[in-house]
Amino acid sequence: LPAAYDELRGLLREAATLRSLGTLAAWDQETMMPPRAGAFRAEELALVSRLAHERFTHPRVGELLAACESDAGLLADSAESANLRGIRRDYERATRLPPGLVSEISRTSSLALEVWRQARGMSDFPSFRPWLDRLVALNRDKASCLGVPEGGELYDALLEDFEPGMTAARLEAVFAPLRRELAPLIAKAATSREPESVSVPVELQREFNLHVAKQVGFEFEAGRLDVSTHPFTEGLGPGDTRITTRYREDGFTDALSSTLHEVGHALYEQGLPKQERLGQPLGEPASLGLHESQSRLWENQVGRSRAFWTWALGEARRVCGEAVRSLTVEQIHRDVNVVRPGLIRIEADETTYNLHVMFRFDIERRMLRGDLPVAEVPSAWNARMAADLGLAVPDDRRGCLQDIHWAAGAIGYFPTYTLGNLYAAQLWETLTAEIGDLEAQLERGEFSGLVAWLRRNIHAHGRRHTAEELCRSLTGRPLDPQALISYLSRKHA
Numbered sequence: 122l123p124a125a126y127d128e129l130r131g132l133l134r135e136a137a138t139l140r141s142l143g144t145l146a147a148w149d150q151e152t153m154m155p156p157r158a159g160a161f162r163a164e165e166l167a168l169v170s171r172l173a174h175e176r177f178t179h180p181r182v183g184e185l186l187a188a189c190e191s192d193a194g195l196l197a198d199s200a201e202s203a204n205l206r207g208i209r210r211d212y213e214r215a216t217r218l219p220p221g222l223v224s225e226i227s228r229t230s231s232l233a234l235e236v237w238r239q240a241r242g243m244s245d246f247p248s249f250r251p252w253l254d255r256l257v258a259l260n261r262d263k264a265s266c267l268g269v270p271e272g273g274e275l276y277d278a279l280l281e282d283f284e285p286g287m288t289a290a291r292l293e294a295v296f297a298p299l300r301r302e303l304a305p306l307i308a309k310a311a312t313s314r315e316p317e318s319v320s321v322p323v324e325l326q327r328e329f330n331l332h333v334a335k336q337v338g339f340e341f342e343a344g345r346l347d348v349s350t351h352p353f354t355e356g357l358g359p360g361d362t363r364i365t366t367r368y369r370e371d372g373f374t375d376a377l378s379s380t381l382h383e384v385g386h387a388l389y390e391q392g393l394p395k396q397e398r399l400g401q402p403l404g405e406p407a408s409l410g411l412h413e414s415q416s417r418l419w420e421n422q423v424g425r426s427r428a429f430w431t432w433a434l435g436e437a438r439r440v441c442g443e444a445v446r447s448l449t450v451e452q453i454h455r456d457v458n459v460v461r462p463g464l465i466r467i468e469a470d471e472t473t474y475n476l477h478v479m480f481r482f483d484i485e486r487r488m489l490r491g492d493l494p495v496a497e498v499p500s501a502w503n504a505r506m507a508a509d510l511g512l513a514v515p516d517d518r519r520g521c522l523q524d525i526h527w528a529a530g531a532i533g534y535f536p537t538y539t540l541g542n543l544y545a546a547q548l549w550e551t552l553t554a555e556i557g558d559l560e561a562q563l564e565r566g567e568f569s570g571l572v573a574w575l576r577r578n579i580h581a582h583g584r585r586h587t588a589e590e591l592c593r594s595l596t597g598r599p600l601d602p603q604a605l606i607s608y609l610s611r612k613h614a
């Protein structure tokens with residue numbers, strides 16, 4: 122390989138290594154950090170993120186990239202030329218944003234987060250409104266700097282950060298039929314019955330969750346499972362992937378759902394070729410939507426199946442003993458698949474969840490366009506809760522103030538959750554056909570066949586293709602809501 126490419130990859134690796142130190146500090150903040158360290162931690166994070174940005178946007182990176190782009194040998198290699206296209210895209214996006222705008226967004230959102238926490242606590246949207254106004258305006262500036270694709274809209278420029286290649290118009294085309302088909306399905310399946318509650322000591326749950334994570338294929342020599350208020354996954358680098366979950370004495374199946382979700386993310390991180398490709402597109406996930414498909418697939422398609430619980434309940438009995446003695450596979454299977462419309466997205470069941478996401482997409486897209494004044498967000502929100510889920514929103518705390526995303530300055534993030542569900546269902550159809558006896562494998566607690574399929578077909582490719590290109594090449598079809606609709610219909614039939 123040419124010397125310019127070596128040097129370029131060295132600089133990218135250094136930028137990624139700096140970012141990784143920031144991520145490690147952020148992981149620590151959520152799991153271990155003492156309360157009074159907050160202000161200094163913010164300084165540490167700001168410094169490493171500035172250094173990483175400077176390293177990545179250095180003019181030398183541009184020179185080396187240009188040299189590589191005129192190297193016939195590199196261009197003839199399809200993997201390396203895809204890698205170079207990805208680096209070019211990232212470099213352009215990073216250098217198009219004026220540093221003043223970047224720091225203004227980060228300063229405004231860290232202040233807005235504080236205001237939002239207070240406002241949510243008191244259900245006081247008016248106090249948050251000017252901050253949301255400001256963040257929408259800043260996001261508009263950001264989108265204009267990044268550039269709107271031909272025939273596209275401002276939203277597309279923001280979406281590109283989370284879901285490369287996706288557009289708002291394409292999302293609308295996929296979401297509209299999904300929303301239409303979910304309504305009758307939910308009306309038929311919805312129940313107000315509360316799942317039976319069992320109490321399992323947290324220490325036993327911890328042991329059970331560690332056991333399942335290990336059995337599924339999470340490599341503990343290359344990762345950790347800890348506890349945090351909001352579960353998350355951080356892929357720090359080669360050999361280091363951190364996940365968290367949370368336990369409640371009466372939340373036995375919830376904790377396992379969280380763990381399986383994060384293990385799904387972690388398997389993707391552990392399956393990326395980071396040793397050779399750290400900081401390069403081919404060593405990074407294709408998109409947040411595809412990342413979410415990996416977590417949802419383990420949480421839902423595996424973790425809510427009868428086959429999985431046939432194995433897992435036996436293990437739970439062995440580890441947790443008396444506490445789970447009364448549970449049956451049928452009961453768990455029914456309880457983890459209940460459809461119960463609610464006000465809160467993060468508590469929503471698998472079926473109603475997508476409605477929460479799709480109306481957030483509509484609202485943020487209209488805010489960005491200027492079609493929906495920020496002052497009217499609560500009424501727009503409440504109207505959609507009534508239309509889509511049949512629920513009256515009693516206050517903004519349980520309405521438009523519930524999520525952190527807008528306060529953190531993130532517009533264009535929400536759709537990736539539903540994209541994850543859509544990709545998971547579509548990939549599941551293909552992989553069950555290809556693996557053949559997957560159900561029998563799950564019943565025996567054998568996960569290596571599934572992990573190997575995901576490794577080979579998804580994880581190993583990094584960001585060589587967009588999520589939808591990968592979906593098309595694996596399933597033979599572009600992204601389409603039918604797989605998710607039929608998966609949910611079969612389940613509730």
Ligand SMILES: [Zn+2]
Nearest residue numbers: 382386413416
């Ligand atoms: Zn996730």
